[in-house]
Amino acid sequence: MPKRVDKIVIDNSDVIIKNWLKIVSDKKQNDYTSSISDELFQSTNREFVNVIFDSLGNGGITTELESFSERLVNLGWPLSYLTDGLQTFRRVAIDFVLSQHDKIDTDLFSIILDRVDSWVDPIINKLVNEYSGSWEHTVSLQRVALQELSAPLIPVMRNITIMPLIGTIDTERAKLIMENLLDGVIKHNAEVVLIDITGVPVVDTMVAHHIIQAAEAVRLIGATCILVGIRPEIAQTIVNLGIDLGKFPTKSSLRKGFETALELTGRTIYREDKKETIVKDIMNQLSEG
Amino acid sequence: MEIKPCVNIRQEWDIVGARQLGREKAKELGFGTVDQARIATAISELARNIYLYAGTGKVYFETIDRLDKKGLKVVAVDEGPGIRDLSQVMQDGYSTSGGLGAGLPGVKRLMDTFEINTEWGEGTEIIAVKWVR
Ligand SMILES: Nc1ncnc2c1ncn2[C@@H]1O[C@H](COP(=O)(O)OP(=O)(O)OP(=O)(O)O)[C@@H](O)[C@H]1O
Ligand SMILES: [Mg+2]
Numbered sequence: 181m182p183k184r185v186d187k188i189v190i191d192n193s194d195v196i197i198k199n200w201l202k203i204v205s206d207k208k209q210n211d212y213t214s215s216i217s218d219e220l221f222q223s224t225n226r227e228f229v230n231v232i233f234d235s236l237g238n239g240g241i242t243t244e245l246e247s248f249s250e251r252l253v254n255l256g257w258p259l260s261y262l263t264d265g266l267q268t269f270r271r272v273a274i275d276f277v278l279s280q281h282d283k284i285d286t287d288l289f290s291i292i293l294d295r296v297d298s299w300v301d302p303i304i305n306k307l308v309n310e311y312s313g314s315w316e317h318t319v320s321l322q323r324v325a326l327q328e329l330s331a332p333l334i335p336v337m338r339n340i341t342i343m344p345l346i347g348t349i350d351t352e353r354a355k356l357i358m359e360n361l362l363d364g365v366i367k368h369n370a371e372v373v374l375i376d377i378t379g380v381p382v383v384d385t386m387v388a389h390h391i392i393q394a395a396e397a398v399r400l401i402g403a404t405c406i407l408v409g410i411r412p413e414i415a416q417t418i419v420n421l422g423i424d425l426g427k428f429p430t431k432s433s434l435r436k437g438f439e440t441a442l443e444l445t446g447r448t449i450y451r452e453d454k455k456e457t458i459v460k461d462i463m464n465q466l467s468e469g
Numbered sequence: 470m471e472i473k474p475c476v477n478i479r480q481e482w483d484i485v486g487a488r489q490l491g492r493e494k495a496k497e498l499g500f501g502t503v504d505q506a507r508i509a510t511a512i513s514e515l516a517r518n519i520y521l522y523a524g525t526g527k528v529y530f531e532t533i534d535r536l537d538k539k540g541l542k543v544v545a546v547d548e549g550p551g552i553r554d555l556s557q558v559m560q561d562g563y564s565t566s567g568g569l570g571a572g573l574p575g576v577k578r579l580m581d582t583f584e585i586n587t588e589w590g591e592g593t594e595i596i597a598v599k600w601v602r
Contacts, residue, residue: 350481382488382506384513385571392569413506420507421514421575422561 185295199272249310259311270300331357333364341370346379354390372441378409388423395428408437475529484516487528507579514572515545523549540600548592
């Protein structure tokens with residue numbers, strides 16, 4: 181009996197494909213695929229339905245199905261296009277097989293349902309796996325990208341290094357900050373490291389604790405840590421929390437911190453005013469003349 | 470009764486979710502930047518304590534909008550181990566996890582009212598309110 185169901189469907193593939201294409205095309209108007217060109221949509225539909233029939237004939241998942249789904253994943257077609265398409269196929273196929281019988285009892289009905297499910301379900305599973313695999317891959321790539329951004333060190337000048345922190349700090353990132361800070365101090369031979377927290381939205385006890393520990397560790401390897409970019413509201417919450425940052429220098433802005441860093445490394449900013457005076461003199465002479 | 474905005478704490482990043490929702494509510498109520506930072510920090514402390522000591526729990530918010538005053542109520546509940554000695558955990562510097570031990574006494578100072586209900590072995594509920602000035 182199940183074989184007969186197969187035969188009905190395969191022998192009448194033309195009609196079933198026609199019905200299927202009609203329903204799927206109608207869906208396009210108000211749907212996810214509305215941004216895709218008509219020709220591409222139609223040709224993809226035809227390919228899709230051929231792939232489905234192909235896998236029926238060959239009893240399951242075929243290389244055509246695999247390469248088809250891979251291509252759609254790469255092109256960024258929504259998974260719902262494929263799952264909707266397969267659900268539609270399920271309905272169309274069942275309707276058609278039923279229409280070929282005059283008398284339908286529950287036994288026959290359940291045989292038909294079973295048979296059609298046994299084609300469609302493995303394909304759906306396969307596609308969902310393919311898609312979620314590609315999402316997981318994307319997420320893990322982004323995680324790596326984020327990690328690379330999470331604790332950058334900039335050696336701005338001999339002996340002076342800056343670590344600008346932007347965004348939320350969780351435990352994983354706090355550990356990275358510590359590691360990068362220590363590695364960086366040694367690698368760049370830094371005497372002063374500026375940690376800039378202008379871009380950190382909330383400094384709670386966990387973040388403060390990690391910063392204190394990092395600064396302490398930096399001190400132990402013989403360098404000085406300056407905490408800069410403490411916004412006024414952050415300063416107030418740190419005081420409310422009762423956290424003592426008195427053990428190492430803190431500055432409100434990166435500029436002030438940098439000036440301190442220059443002093444600590446035996447340098448000062450010398451402003452060369454001479455050129456300006458010459459220009460002024462020339463201007464004066466011109467206006468007088 | 471209004472539906473209370475609520476964040477489930479199950480993993481570390483949920484702390485950020487709770488904080489963001491709380492800050493949003495605080496902004497809506499018209500809190501200034503400093504108070505917004507205080508509220509966000511307090512939520513961060515409470516949510517992190519749930520994550521660290523109870524494993525899971527939730528943080529929810531109630532906006533108080535009366536004629537005479539407006540404010541934000543933050544409630545953190547969990548069914549974790551509870552706290553045995555309340556006076557001990559409210560001391561600055563007391564921590565069972567090697568932290569600064571500044572969280573709970575800090576929240577008390579960051580907010581205007583602070584209340585703990587806890588039963589050893591049953592869980593903990595912390596209610597804190599900040600008034601708009
Ligand atoms: N929800 C909770 N359930 C059980 N125990 C808790 C809970 N919250 C806090 N505690 C206990 O109270 C102690 C003090 O908490 P508090 O937040 O003040 O400091 P901490 O978390 O140890 O350090 P930090 O300064 O980083 O917050 C904790 O070490 C913990 O033992
Ligand atoms: Mg804490």
